[in-house]
Amino acid sequence: MAKLLIKNGRVIDPASGFDQVGDLLIEDGLFSGIGRDLIVAGADLFDATGMIVAPGFLDIHVHLREPGFEHAETIESGARAAAAGGFTSVCCMPNTSPVNDNATVTSYIVERAKRNAVVNVYPIGAITKGSMGEELANIGSMAQAGVVAISDDGKPVMNSRIMRRAMETAKSFNLPVIDHCEDLNLSSGGDMHEGLVSTNLGLRGIPSCSEDVMVARDLLLAELTGARFHVAHISTERSVKMVAYAKMKGLIVSCEATPHHFALCDSDIRTYDSNYKMKPPLRGHGDLHSVIEGVMNGTVEVLATDHAPHAGSEKMQEFERCPFGITGLETALGLTLEHLVHPGKISVKRMVELYTTNPARIMNLPKGTLAKGAIADVTIFSTDHQWTYDVNRTQSKSKNSPFDGHAFKGGPIATIVAGQFVWKL
Amino acid sequence: MAKGLLGIEDLSRTEIETILDRAKSFQPAAGESFPRLDRLRGRTIVNLFFENSTRTRTSFEIAAKRLGADTLSITASGSSVSKGESLVDTLNTLVAMRPDAIVMRHSASGAPHFLSRYLTTPIVNAGDGTHEHPTQALLDARTILDIRDRLENLKVAIIGDIAHSRVARSNIHLLSKFGVEIVLCGPAPLLPKQLGEMAPGLTLTNDIRHAIRDADVIMMLRVQLERQHESTFPAGDYFKFYGLRLEHLSLAKPNVLVMHPGPINRGREISSDVADSQSSVILNQVENGVAVRMAVLERLLT
Numbered sequence: 001m002a003k004l005l006i007k008n009g010r011v012i013d014p015a016s017g018f019d020q021v022g023d024l025l026i027e028d029g030l031f032s033g034i035g036r037d038l039i040v041a042g043a044d045l046f047d048a049t050g051m052i053v054a055p056g057f058l059d060i061h062v063h064l065r066e067p068g069f070e071h072a073e074t075i076e077s078g079a080r081a082a083a084a085g086g087f088t089s090v091c092c093m094p095n096t097s098p099v100n101d102n103a104t105v106t107s108y109i110v111e112r113a114k115r116n117a118v119v120n121v122y123p124i125g126a127i128t129k130g131s132m133g134e135e136l137a138n139i140g141s142m143a144q145a146g147v148v149a150i151s152d153d154g155k156p157v158m159n160s161r162i163m164r165r166a167m168e169t170a171k172s173f174n175l176p177v178i179d180h181c182e183d184l185n186l187s188s189g190g191d192m193h194e195g196l197v198s199t200n201l202g203l204r205g206i207p208s209c210s211e212d213v214m215v216a217r218d219l220l221l222a223e224l225t226g227a228r229f230h231v232a233h234i235s236t237e238r239s240v241k242m243v244a245y246a247k248m249k250g251l252i253v254s255c256e257a258t259p260h261h262f263a264l265c266d267s268d269i270r271t272y273d274s275n276y277k278m279k280p281p282l283r284g285h286g287d288l289h290s291v292i293e294g295v296m297n298g299t300v301e302v303l304a305t306d307h308a309p310h311a312g313s314e315k316m317q318e319f320e321r322c323p324f325g326i327t328g329l330e331t332a333l334g335l336t337l338e339h340l341v342h343p344g345k346i347s348v349k350r351m352v353e354l355y356t357t358n359p360a361r362i363m364n365l366p367k368g369t370l371a372k373g374a375i376a377d378v379t380i381f382s383t384d385h386q387w388t389y390d391v392n393r394t395q396s397k398s399k400n401s402p403f404d405g406h407a408f409k410g411g412p413i414a415t416i417v418a419g420q421f422v423w424k425l
Numbered sequence: 426m427a428k429g430l431l432g433i434e435d436l437s438r439t440e441i442e443t444i445l446d447r448a449k450s451f452q453p454a455a456g457e458s459f460p461r462l463d464r465l466r467g468r469t470i471v472n473l474f475f476e477n478s479t480r481t482r483t484s485f486e487i488a489a490k491r492l493g494a495d496t497l498s499i500t501a502s503g504s505s506v507s508k509g510e511s512l513v514d515t516l517n518t519l520v521a522m523r524p525d526a527i528v529m530r531h532s533a534s535g536a537p538h539f540l541s542r543y544l545t546t547p548i549v550n551a552g553d554g555t556h557e558h559p560t561q562a563l564l565d566a567r568t569i570l571d572i573r574d575r576l577e578n579l580k581v582a583i584i585g586d587i588a589h590s591r592v593a594r595s596n597i598h599l600l601s602k603f604g605v606e607i608v609l610c611g612p613a614p615l616l617p618k619q620l621g622e623m624a625p626g627l628t629l630t631n632d633i634r635h636a637i638r639d640a641d642v643i644m645m646l647r648v649q650l651e652r653q654h655e656s657t658f659p660a661g662d663y664f665k666f667y668g669l670r671l672e673h674l675s676l677a678k679p680n681v682l683v684m685h686p687g688p689i690n691r692g693r694e695i696s697s698d699v700a701d702s703q704s705s706v707i708l709n710q711v712e713n714g715v716a717v718r719m720a721v722l723e724r725l726l727t
Contacts, residue, residue, distance in 0.1 A: 199619040200434075202534035202556030202594060272535030316513055318533035320554070 009048025013370040014353040026376040029419035055368045056088025056377025057355040061304035068097025073309040073397050079117035080395035083423035085329035086412030088377035089120040093153040101126035101137035106145035118422040122148040127166045131155040143173040151178035167227035176228040181214035191320050193266040193281040208236040215239040219246045231255035235280035237290035244299040254362045256302035257291050259335035274315045274322035275402040301358040305332045309398030327401045334408035378416040429547035432557035433598040447720035463493035468525040472498040475531040485528045488718035520546050555589045562595035564717040568710045576603035582636040585646030586615045592686045610636035614657035640677040645685045645695050670696045682706050
């Protein structure tokens with residue numbers, strides 16, 4: 001019987017409310033208890049003194065690029081980057097090639113993940129065939145094959161009637177609908193947030209309102225259909241307020257924020273550096289504060305990275321020709337500590353919730369717990385060790401991060417999936 | 426970052442004045458040609474134009490030749506650009522041939538700024554997308570200063586498609602450094618409100634008559650159909666509401682100067698009688714283009 005004893009860490013399990021220094025015992029890949037000064041014969045020991053021991057973190061918004069874009073990322077490399085970032089589970093978006101819009105592609109991803117991924121990989125299926133926004137994908141078949149949600153991330157469904165049908169269908173299969181909220185007509189051609197900075201740089205703008213009108217539409221449709229609806233990477237003041245209002249009205253809605261949307265705003269963009277180009281774009285200062293406030297007051301329940309790897313050649317172009325998106329798995333914890341925990345905006349325990357119990361609940365996954373008998377996924381991190389992010393040492397196949405060279409205080413120390421270390425600092 | 430000229434925004438007032446003073450010394454006497462010098466003898470300057478331009482390219486070429494430099498002009502059509510080579514690769518290939526400077530025009534905002542992070546060869550921005558066109562603003566200032574003593578306290582109206590204009594942005598940066606009162610005027614969709622925050626002392630209006638009132642200088646902009654990605658203002662109404670006509674000039678100061686970066690579209694943004702009137706200094710601008718570019722290239726390479 002393989003045993004692992006994680007000694008003397010601050011064990012935080014939001015699911016049970018446990019938060020004390022103690023020892024966590026894992027036997028045969030399952031949790032078998034928490035205690036003080038445990039002595040277990042034959043157990044491997046990990047000294048977690050001064051560290052946080054938490055349920056394995058989930059990132060419910062990543063792009064693994066496989067199948068189709070293996071030059072930028074694979075399920076294998078993306079999973080290693082996740083492990084290096086302290087994540088034990090990821091949900092991958094369907095914008096692969098072919099698009100994950102049918103059970104065959106879903107099964108392919110599930111199989112590849114079983115064979116090659118060091119973390120748990122849960123595919124998200126497309127809402128419409130080819131994510132073209134015209135005809136519903138085979139949502140039921142994909143659910144049977146393993147998708148945990150549906151989304152046309154990056155190519156939002158513009159037709160409100162089709163979105164309504166998608167919500168109705170998703171509800172009947174108990175899947176959440178995740179929308180990348182963007183009115184494509186309003187945002188068309190834009191490269192960054194519309195404001196003074198874009199005006200100065202002569203870059204076409206993506207107005208906040210292009211997100212807001214879609215959030216408003218989707219919330220109304222969620223009310224109409226009763227679907228579970230989740231706003232991906234929320235970035236504007238008004239969208240946060242609308243989600244808060246919808247929650248108050250009792251809708252089953254939630255939203256996530258990415259670390260870059262609470263860490264940076266448009267005035268931080270290094271001039272024409274495409275590692276600052278993503279969708280939604282880095283917004284204005286007021287939007288950034290609204291996102292942080294949303295995390296503090298509970299409107300934003302999940303933090304997710306929108307890890308979007310792109311090969312160097314794609315990002316090394318004129319700003320307006322570069323694709324949108326940045327990597328994020330390896331910097332998420334460090335940024336969360338830096339911008340939310342260290343300044344005292346949220347507690348460490350709350351941070352753990354945002355990465356464990358909350359995403360697990362929204363995606364309906366049996367994760368985010370240290371309960372006895374549960375599969376032993378663990379994230380061990382520190383809040384104080386000094387380290388510097390170096391994209392040349394990333395586990396990802398891509399290096400498109402604006403945080404290259406950034407010095408962090410605190411971050412992942414070790415990642416355990418089903419009782420096995422899959423990454424150690 | 427390599428020494429170059431990427432935009433007006435980063436220049437100090439003193440640097441601008443130095444360039445303008447030097448440009449004045451290059452101005453030809455009446456009836457004569459530009460002075461023939463050998464300040465840049467043995468230097469090679471590559472003009473790399475990814476967008477069509479006759480006047481700016483010619484102007485840079487003459488400026489370089491008058492300083493004794495060797496010049497080479499490359500236009501995008503027929504080059505490796507159309508064969509799918511990336512911008513960085515194109516520039517690296519050129520740099521391997523050791524030019525002393527690159528003069529570059531590109532349709533993407535920030536293209537020269539992006540390249541300057543990877544190259545050591547200095548780059549002169551001859552217009553990047555809808556961002557900046559620094560030598561245009563410098564030659565505009567030179568032209569005004571040939572007629573007026575100073576820029577301070579002048580009222581300058583910039584009229585047209587401001588949103589897509591790199592000429593407007595460079596002029597806003599330059600004129601605001603000298604305390605000019607700037608009025609921006611154009612159809613509402615081409616005059617985003619954020620423009621008003623670009624510099625202090627800037628006002629916006631959609632009414633051409635309001636913009637011109639008491640103006641010392643009127644800068645007309647070309648309607649840049651190639652940069653508009655949507656129909657923002659009915660073409661038929663443009664001249665009616667935003668075309669500069671003779672009757673407007675009486676609203677301005679008596680000796681108002683009418684400027685245009687060219688090429689002008691007669692009957693679209695400016696009437697023929699205004700373009701050819703006494704107030705028009707459009708050809709002075711073209712002439713000063715050479716003098717200013719001589720000053721810029723000399724500053725870069727000596």
